Amino acid sequence: MQVYKNAGNTKRYLNGGADHHLSLRNDDSSQNRQINRLTVIFIILMTVVFLAVGRDESNKEANLINGAKCATIFYFLLGLLIFPQGPFERPHPIVWQIVFGASLLYMLFIAYLTFLRIDQIRTIMFWIDPDVKYTKREIDVIEEYAVNCSNVTKEQLYSVLNIYAVGHFFGWIAKALLLRSYVVCWSISILWELTELFFTDIIPNFRECWWDQILVDILGFNALGIWVGMKLCKYLELRKYRWESVKNIQMGKLQRIMIKFTTLRGSSKSWLSMSSSTRRTFYLFILIVFSILVELNVFFLKHFLRFPVSHPFCLIRIIMHLVVGAPAIRELYLHMTDITSAQQLPPQVLVFITTLSLETIVSIKIGAEEFTRTQSLKIISWLLVMVITTLACLSGLVFICKLQRGKKGKCVYDSTDDSCWEEVGKSE
Template sequence: MDANETNIEDNIWAGILCAVFFFLIISLLAFPNGPFTRPHPAVWRIIFGCSVLYLLMLQFFMFQNYKTIMNIFYWLDPKLEHFHINMEKEYGANCSDLSFDRIYSTIDVFAWGHFLGWAFKAVLIRHAGILWAISVMWEITEITFAHLLPNFVECWWDALILDVLICNGLGIWVGLRICKALEMREYKWASIKDISTTTGKLKRVVLQFTPESFTSIRWLDPKSTAMRFAAVCQLVIFWQVTEL
């Protein structure tokens, strides 16, 4: 690749992409295998390399001021300079109106985001108590920081009933049911060539992207030590910081 003698920004961007590309190649060859083996350990080594790059980027941003960080984002994507959040829809207005139309109007793409997000979190954590603790604590976090982010302003019935009980609760229940079903699944390592039907072949391809096995996890039990309890509390706190 030849350097552009007139456009230094293109040269910097090309250099960054090249450095990222070779870092991911090194991660593919040198990083250790993780707990996931499907569809292939090499895929997860590349994903781990992307996670390391993301962590390094966050560490770099920690030493920059707000203006510098925003200028970097504007340079990466100039459209962000004129981007603004559409706040025409107010979730915390007219909370005394409990009509069906008012409640139905609050069910939008964010409701599905709550449901799907907590279903995936349940698959990751697999403990109902911790999941409910994180769910309730996150709603408290939204109330605490509502003065900073207008999207956090919600009616009490929206936060407690729609979010925590219905969307989050159903997501947690579905995720735990998925875990229970997958733990009882019987794997048949037949070659795809031996499957005669098209539906069976497609099902076999989809199963290739699922974990090789599932292990039942007990985060807390009556014999847990104080250090174990402290570690679980630390997990909950870090999860809240990541969500924020």
């Protein structure tokens, strides 16, 4: 995958936006490229005209389906000319253009759902999959959760080895491959278990015994998944992410580190400047919050729309967010750790953040009645816990970096350095 060898390359990528792959060396090549674009658009339009005029239009339902298919194909073909390629070169830039197009299309679909009632959304679900009408959620099958927690038996231990346990393990392998940091992964893992405690009034199956949350989830499948994922990062020679960007941080005592990350200095116009430690705190907070929302929206949507976690709706959404999350996290990392990067967030990051925000809006709208069961104090406490987790995560990153730096001496941590990933070579 693409390696950014200097800050200038990163700056050109992030400043280029959607047109960074269209830069040309001279006017002749630019003219040829414009001619090629017009040729492709002309061929697409002629194909659409031929298909639209030369087909039987007697079937109304077929007209709607074929029209939607044609619009989607036209959208992706035209998008290959204008969508950004993303931060990766492998397996091919076109793949990441298609990923960006798919994420943008999904975002527009979620925006459309914000204007529908829950019965209208379920009507769309029934049209896509009629069997979803007869499916049952986990809470419709299991009457009680977290009962007899003090009496641990073999039956209870076997009962936790379910689809959620498997999801924890493989999910954290994927997250470790995306985040590439033990500290960030562990912070989000612990924060998720705390998040479940705050939302048990809305999602009953968030109720778990203490030993299930701590021993089975955090110290069990989560820890194993993070370890396997990080070992895969090393085996595949993936660049290790340095979210702390400590090349501009003077190492000191832990108290001084906390003060540096929590104190706002400078004018109101410079609190998010490219060299500001507050900027790194803010973007890491975004990373942690939206990592939690990816998981939380899964439970909200399946609970309010009444389908189980094993349904393809859940699986397709999780896979889509996993694939889209790879370039989004990479773009955020480059933007966050490089002081020469553009002020604006990269396109894939903006689409990813907007999509998750819209999903949250849809969840709150269709589950407004159930959200009233949760006290406002719990929501405020949850937000406060996320802020504290972000600060603790940053402090842990810098503290570990200080220890490693003391052992290796010459190691310099910045967004382009890979020498501290043990013996692993430079690659993405």
